[in-house]
Amino acid sequence: MSRNAESTAFRSALEVIRAVEPRVADAIGAELTDQRESLKLIASENYASPATLLAMGNWFSDKYAEGTVGRRFYAGCQNVDTVEALAAEHARELFGAAHAYVQPHSGIDANLVAFWAVLADRVESPALKKAQVRQVNDLTEADWFALRRELGNQRMLGMSLDAGGHLTHGFRPNISGKMFDQRSYGTDPSTGLIDYDRVAEAAREFKPLILVGGYSAYPRKVNFRILREIADSVGATFMVDMAHFAGLVAGKVFTGDFDPVPHAHIVTTTTHKSLRGPRGGMVLCQPELADQVDRGCPMVLGGPLPHVMAAKAVALAEARRPDFADYAQRIVDNAQALAEGLLRRGAKLVTGGTDNHLVLIDVSGYGLTGRQAEQALLDSGIVTNRNSVPQDPNGAWYTSGIRVGTPALTTRGLGTAEMDQTAELMHTVLTQTTAGANADGTPSKAKYTLDPALADKIARQATDLLAPHPLYPAVDLT
Numbered sequence: 001m002s003r004n005a006e007s008t009a010f011r012s013a014l015e016v017i018r019a020v021e022p023r024v025a026d027a028i029g030a031e032l033t034d035q036r037e038s039l040k041l042i043a044s045e046n047y048a049s050p051a052t053l054l055a056m057g058n059w060f061s062d063k064y065a066e067g068t069v070g071r072r073f074y075a076g077c078q079n080v081d082t083v084e085a086l087a088a089e090h091a092r093e094l095f096g097a098a099h100a101y102v103q104p105h106s107g108i109d110a111n112l113v114a115f116w117a118v119l120a121d122r123v124e125s126p127a128l129k130k131a132q133v134r135q136v137n138d139l140t141e142a143d144w145f146a147l148r149r150e151l152g153n154q155r156m157l158g159m160s161l162d163a164g165g166h167l168t169h170g171f172r173p174n175i176s177g178k179m180f181d182q183r184s185y186g187t188d189p190s191t192g193l194i195d196y197d198r199v200a201e202a203a204r205e206f207k208p209l210i211l212v213g214g215y216s217a218y219p220r221k222v223n224f225r226i227l228r229e230i231a232d233s234v235g236a237t238f239m240v241d242m243a244h245f246a247g248l249v250a251g252k253v254f255t256g257d258f259d260p261v262p263h264a265h266i267v268t269t270t271t272h273k274s275l276r277g278p279r280g281g282m283v284l285c286q287p288e289l290a291d292q293v294d295r296g297c298p299m300v301l302g303g304p305l306p307h308v309m310a311a312k313a314v315a316l317a318e319a320r321r322p323d324f325a326d327y328a329q330r331i332v333d334n335a336q337a338l339a340e341g342l343l344r345r346g347a348k349l350v351t352g353g354t355d356n357h358l359v360l361i362d363v364s365g366y367g368l369t370g371r372q373a374e375q376a377l378l379d380s381g382i383v384t385n386r387n388s389v390p391q392d393p394n395g396a397w398y399t400s401g402i403r404v405g406t407p408a409l410t411t412r413g414l415g416t417a418e419m420d421q422t423a424e425l426m427h428t429v430l431t432q433t434t435a436g437a438n439a440d441g442t443p444s445k446a447k448y449t450l451d452p453a454l455a456d457k458i459a460r461q462a463t464d465l466l467a468p469h470p471l472y473p474a475v476d477l478t
């Protein structure tokens with residue numbers, strides 16, 4: 001295939017769009033320019049391949065395909081069957097999973113599918129049993145009442161939000177926190193690491209139905225073998241949400257005790273973070289949960305997105321190639337180089353470093369809130385996101401942390417030397433930014449000052465750092 005094919009494909013697509021609504025074509029073009037010019041350190045983002053992106057832009061989008069491969073509620077799904085079966089096969093092979101369900105539209109949806117599967121599998125509910133064998137019409141009002149009472153208020157134990165857990169692991173702003181009686185385990189205040197003895201203690205006291213492992217902002221490996229032992233000791237189902245680090249599992253950086261797939265009963269993930277696929281989700285599980293997981297649509301999901309499943313098949317095929325393991329290792333090498341560069345210049349890092357794809361900087365050391373730091377970095381062409389740190393005094397809105405990750409820049413081809421330069425740029429911005437004050441003289445958690453000339457200079461240096469590593473090098477829209 002000529003590199004030219006990619007240019008032609010995207011150029012032609014934009015031409016077709018431009019003829020209908022030129023402002024959309026312009027916005028798509030502008031997005032490429034912006035992504036090319038900014039130093040993207042958002043830990044949950046990446047750049048999918050042109051093949052993955054193109055697999056989404058077609059008539060698969062027009063198809064309804066509720067049900068599963070070979071068992072659809074709509075006619076004419078033979079080609080959807082092909083791509084869904086392929087995506088599931090690649091997922092099973094890549095992760096060594098017994099079963100893969102590739103329909104979830106996002107990570108949150110994958111978690112909802114998993115929660116439902118575990119509830120349906122584990123909760124003793126005669127009314128639910130009746131309903132599952134499709135005697136729905138035989139159910140009385142009392143049966144339905146019992147079903148709701150029996151399934152509601154089950155217990156979930158997950159990692160606390162401010163230690164790096166995710167909203168969907170039973171926290172109030174998400175439906176999981178309203179469905180489940182939740183308790184959380186945190187990290188050791190002195191080391192910032194998960195204290196497995198404390199997790200075991202919490203499990204013994206609370207007796208959760210589901211023990212959840214996985215995180216969005218914890219910069220270390222998690223020992224899933226130990227978590228499984230804890231789950232077994234209290235009869236909990238062990239679920240791991242690997243949304244952030246699926247790419248490191250796929251690339252065999254996380255193996256043995258650190259690979260969730262052999263240890264968990266059920267694993268959920270996104271496909272667009274370190275895994276570098278299309279925006280979407282996925283559930284992997286042991287055989288006994290497969291039937292319940294496959295009820296995801298229409299139980300909790302809308303109709304599957306065949307175009308996205310096609311793109312999942314493409315991206316998972318890419319992740320099975322040997323160069324993906326090399327990519328995954330470089331993600332971690334880069335995160336460690338970035339952490340070392342920051343530490344050497346005096347930054348304070350949660351846990352003092354990283355062994356995955358992300359680094360959590362405690363910016364209180366610079367006299368800033370996460371919000372001030374995030375904006376000052378953005379002014380300087382460095383895209384990050386603010387994030388709570390454990391026991392954060394500034395709450396979830398202003399925060400005291402900045403989370404940075406290397407999957408995207410590693411895709412562009414940046415290496416450890418550039419990570420050290422990135423650390424230098426970030427450190428300069430953070431030391432040169434000063435916290436502002438409110439009108440009444442009290443310290444502001446949002447206002448800050450940073451010399452615009454310095455911000456411009458850093459932004460130019462960031463662009464220079466990126467110049468040798470063009471994003472989508474074969475795509476020329478001019």
Ligand SMILES: *Cc1c(COP(=O)(O)O)cnc(C)c1O
Nearest residue numbers: 106107108166215216241243244
């Ligand atoms: C990103 C993330 C999700 C949510 O993924 P969406 O695709 O945005 O719904 C769920 N769980 C964890 C741990 C995540 O990091």
